[in-house]
Amino acid sequence: MTAPRKPAAFRIEPEAPPRQEAPEPRNIQADTQRKPRAMRT
Structure with missing residues (x-):
């Protein structure tokens, strides 16, 4: 569960x-x- 949360935070920051x-x-x-x-690419 901690792994998927890291990429989600990166998307919110940019x-x-x-x-x-x-x-x-x-x-x-x-x-x-x-x-x-x-993001699509």
């Missing part, structure tokens, strides 16, 4: 910083489009 740095809706859209592509 998503937190971009949202704080890009408070504008325009920047958030650009980040959201690049994030799903990187």
Whole structure:
């Protein structure tokens, strides 16, 4: 159970910083489009 929790925390960390740095809706859209592509690959 401890193993699956580590990867989950890593996914939450990268998503937190971009949202704080890009408070504008325009920047958030650009980040959201690049994030799903990187995660899928």
